[in-house]
Amino acid sequence: MPSMAQREFRSSVQNSKPNPKFPTVSHFSMRQKIAEHRRSLPIATVEKRLIEEVRKNDILIVVGETGSGKTTQLPQFLYNAGFCREGKMVGITQPRRIAAVTVAKRVAEECEVELGQKVGYSIRFDDTTSNLTRLKYMTDGLLLREALLDPHLSRYSVIIVDEAHDRSVHTDVLLALLKKIQRTRSKPTGEKTEIGNLALEVQTNTRDENVPQQNGVSRGCQGRKLSPLKLIIMSASLDARVFSEYFGGAKAVHVQGRQFPVDILYTVHPESDYIDAALVTIFQIHLEEKPGDILVFLTGQDEIESVERLVQERLQHLPEDKRKLLPVPIFSALPSEQQMKAFAPAPTGFRKVILATNIAETSITIPGIRYVIDPGFVKARSYDPRKGMESLDVVPASKAQTLQRSGRAGREVPGKCFRLYPEREFEKLEDSTKPEIKRCNLSNIILQLKALGIDDIVGFDFIDRPSSGAIVKALAELHALGALTDDGKLEDPAGYQMSRLPLEPIYSKALILANQYNCLEEMLITVAVLTVESIFYDPREKREEARTAKNHFASVEGDHLTYLSVYRESDEFLEKKKVAGSGNNIDKIMKKWCKENFVNSRSLKHARDIYRQIREHVEQMGFNVSSCGNDMLEFRRCLAASFFLKAALRQLDGTYRAMESGEVVHIHPTSVLFRAKPECVIFDELMQTSKKYIKNLTRIDPLWLTELAPHHYKTAE
Numbered sequence: 232m233p234s235m236a237q238r239e240f241r242s243s244v245q246n247s248k249p250n251p252k253f254p255t256v257s258h259f260s261m262r263q264k265i266a267e268h269r270r271s272l273p274i275a276t277v278e279k280r281l282i283e284e285v286r287k288n289d290i291l292i293v294v295g296e297t298g299s300g301k302t303t304q305l306p307q308f309l310y311n312a313g314f315c316r317e318g319k320m321v322g323i324t325q326p327r328r329i330a331a332v333t334v335a336k337r338v339a340e341e342c343e344v345e346l347g348q349k350v351g352y353s354i355r356f357d358d359t360t361s362n363l364t365r366l367k368y369m370t371d372g373l374l375l376r377e378a379l380l381d382p383h384l385s386r387y388s389v390i391i392v393d394e395a396h397d398r399s400v401h402t403d404v405l406l407a408l409l410k411k412i413q414r415t416r417s418k419p420t421g422e423k424t425e426i427g428n429l430a431l432e433v434q435t436n437t438r439d440e441n442v443p444q445q446n447g448v449s450r451g452c453q454g455r456k457l458s459p460l461k462l463i464i465m466s467a468s469l470d471a472r473v474f475s476e477y478f479g480g481a482k483a484v485h486v487q488g489r490q491f492p493v494d495i496l497y498t499v500h501p502e503s504d505y506i507d508a509a510l511v512t513i514f515q516i517h518l519e520e521k522p523g524d525i526l527v528f529l530t531g532q533d534e535i536e537s538v539e540r541l542v543q544e545r546l547q548h549l550p551e552d553k554r555k556l557l558p559v560p561i562f563s564a565l566p567s568e569q570q571m572k573a574f575a576p577a578p579t580g581f582r583k584v585i586l587a588t589n590i591a592e593t594s595i596t597i598p599g600i601r602y603v604i605d606p607g608f609v610k611a612r613s614y615d616p617r618k619g620m621e622s623l624d625v626v627p628a629s630k631a632q633t634l635q636r637s638g639r640a641g642r643e644v645p646g647k648c649f650r651l652y653p654e655r656e657f658e659k660l661e662d663s664t665k666p667e668i669k670r671c672n673l674s675n676i677i678l679q680l681k682a683l684g685i686d687d688i689v690g691f692d693f694i695d696r697p698s699s700g701a702i703v704k705a706l707a708e709l710h711a712l713g714a715l716t717d718d719g720k721l722e723d724p725a726g727y728q729m730s731r732l733p734l735e736p737i738y739s740k741a742l743i744l745a746n747q748y749n750c751l752e753e754m755l756i757t758v759a760v761l762t763v764e765s766i767f768y769d770p771r772e773k774r775e776e777a778r779t780a781k782n783h784f785a786s787v788e789g790d791h792l793t794y795l796s797v798y799r800e801s802d803e804f805l806e807k808k809k810v811a812g813s814g815n816n817i818d819k820i821m822k823k824w825c826k827e828n829f830v831n832s833r834s835l836k837h838a839r840d841i842y843r844q845i846r847e848h849v850e851q852m853g854f855n856v857s858s859c860g861n862d863m864l865e866f867r868r869c870l871a872a873s874f875f876l877k878a879a880l881r882q883l884d885g886t887y888r889a890m891e892s893g894e895v896v897h898i899h900p901t902s903v904l905f906r907a908k909p910e911c912v913i914f915d916e917l918m919q920t921s922k923k924y925i926k927n928l929t930r931i932d933p934l935w936l937t938e939l940a941p942h943h944y945k946t947a948e
């Protein structure tokens with residue numbers, strides 16, 4: 232692969248050298264190493280100035296190169312400057328769960344505290360914070376949920392919205408909400424103020440030190456004095472204008488980063504299979520280039536796991552002394568103890584090859600990277616409100632993303648970035664990614680805004696307004712699901728219940744109905760499995776074996792029932808082993824069971840976690856978790872009653888027509904109903920690859936639709 236273009240980056244001082252007096256990794260030298268690392272970060276030189284700016288400005292925009300120390304250091308600076316006095320917290324939001332987790336762990340280590348004490352994180356289905364937590368890392372979506380319980384976010388003195396350039400839908404809505412809350416909190420006390428239509432009185436009573444907590448969230452703000460809220464918007468992109476303008480000309484400060492030159496290399500010809508091209512390039516680097524770790528940008532868990540396996544396999548064909556290459560996956564759904572492996576240095580003599588999604592573009596910085604492989608793709612959500620169809624597609628990355636990716640190679644030493652496409656393709660890329668709010672289904676976010684008392688969605692002060700078509704569609708969907716009344720207010724109790732559950736409205740609806748159909752246990756399992764990425768492990772190279780294994784669980788009724796049986800069999804197996812006294816070895820035994828049954832053990836574990844947590848939620852709502860036993864008819868009827876908006880009918884030519892949108896769709900080859908082709912199905916997901924596919928299906932009787940969702944499907948008279 233010849234180098235066809237070179238881009239010069241600014242270089243600067245190297246990291247400080249290790250102290251030769253303490254060559255072993257004793258606690259003391261670890262501490263010293265961390266202190267030195269912190270001092271060496273570009274942001275360290277501007278600590279005083281940053282704090283001054285925060286004191287002077289209620290809203291501050293901080294822009295800085297990835298890896299300059301924004302996320303890990305600024306919250307610590309604020310803590311040291313006294314922003315956490317009197318029990319107040321600094322909240323730092325991230326669009327991605329994995330960033331909240333890994334960064335909180337790192338900061339806890341830097342502060343030499345246990346995670347969950349002074350430093351903690353809280354993400355959906357995983358909260359490590361306590362009453363002692365002062366620096367709280369969390370997802371932007373989680374802070375939005377907190378606002379439901381504490382509309383003034385009164386426990387926070389500062390909120391840092393990190394990775395704002397990412398423009399996730401939650402970030403955008405959060406910015407709008409924080410703008411409102413900030414105004415409210417700077418009003419003189421005692422005055423009536425409004426957040427949405429929720430009139431709230433700003434209280435002047437003294438604050439109770441032991442704020443009652445529920446799920447790590449303070450309940451309301453009554454009896455507590457409100458102090459002004461500081462907002463910091465952080466971004467890795469140099470263009471801070473959009474945020475500055477949105478906040479009425481807010482001040483922006485730039486943290487100078489450091490970057491070594493990165494050689495950009497393009498392929499001469501387009502690659503038809505970027506996975507294969509990535510593999511070839513990994514080995515080319517491993518065998519020909521100087522030491523240094525490799526970072527490969529892939530689009531999702533499936534791809535990452537398949538490349539991980541293929542690397543392992545190809546290594547077996549190399550001579551013994553050339554096998555020192557260690558693939559390390561990192562993606563959001565990875566259990567957090569495994570995520571941390573990406574940050575640990577490779578064993579001596581080994582080269583790490585980190586297989587990551589776009590989370591490694593700006594949200595997390597992994598040390599030691601010298602080579603980047605960029606196939607140029609990303610998995611992105613898109614939404615067509617006219618058809619009401621959302622899909623997750625693999626699409627070309629934007630120029631901004633591609634530049635961030637190559638930058639990862641030059642953080643510590645001069646590096647190389649291998650782009651797996653010809654240079655002329657680069658010019659064709661979009662400059663930046665469209666904000667997510669313009670390409671997603673809004674029903675979840677609108678339900679939350681309604682629950683916050685914001686009724687006028689069209690008039691809401693969005694940074695980028697979603698299309699009115701998308702708003703109307705979401706309102707109609709929420710109405711059809713029974714979350715909103717005819718005049719667009721939250722339905723009581725279903726709308727409130729749905730807004731409290733940390734799930735897509737359609738899943739919340741399924742749980743509420745399952746409570747009535749006495750199959751809540753089955754629906755909890757189903758929703759948990761649908762929430763994780765594929766429960767089956769389907770390696771390209773062992774397709775036949777995987778299919779046979781899957782047939783063992785397969786239900787003629789469809790995928791939901793198949794998932795149920797995977798979950799249940801694994802449960803029974805687990806119980807048997809526990810009874811047999813294999814308690815200590817359970818993880819290992821479970822992994823073996825998963826491997827033999829072609830079940831993805833990571834996904835199954837994740838699904839179990841999610842099951843436990845949603846179960847807690849519904850129990851708190853007063854639901855009694857009952858099971859329909861073997862009465863799968865009731866369960867399927869409940870699925871039909873919940874997913875009626877996602878029903879499809881077989882046509883004469885064997886394709887399907889999605890009833891809501893009229894789209895022609897195909898059953899995805901991974902579905903157990905792929906060959907059976909029943910007359911009518913409900914589905915969970917529509918995705919567009921070479922064709923429009925529906926995934927996760929259950930066979931239903933088409934008459935159930937008119938019977939169970941008569942408000943939506945009128946019977947022909």
Ligand code: CDP
Nearest residue numbers: 297298299300301302303304333337596598
């Ligand atoms: O937010 P920003 O991109 O500006 O940087 P950061 O995330 O605060 O990272 C600053 C430094 O901490 C980088 O040099 C990372 O390599 C290091 N870091 C780490 O070693 N382990 C982590 N889990 C997170 C950060």
Ligand code: MG
Nearest residue numbers: 301302593594
């Ligand atoms: Mg950061």
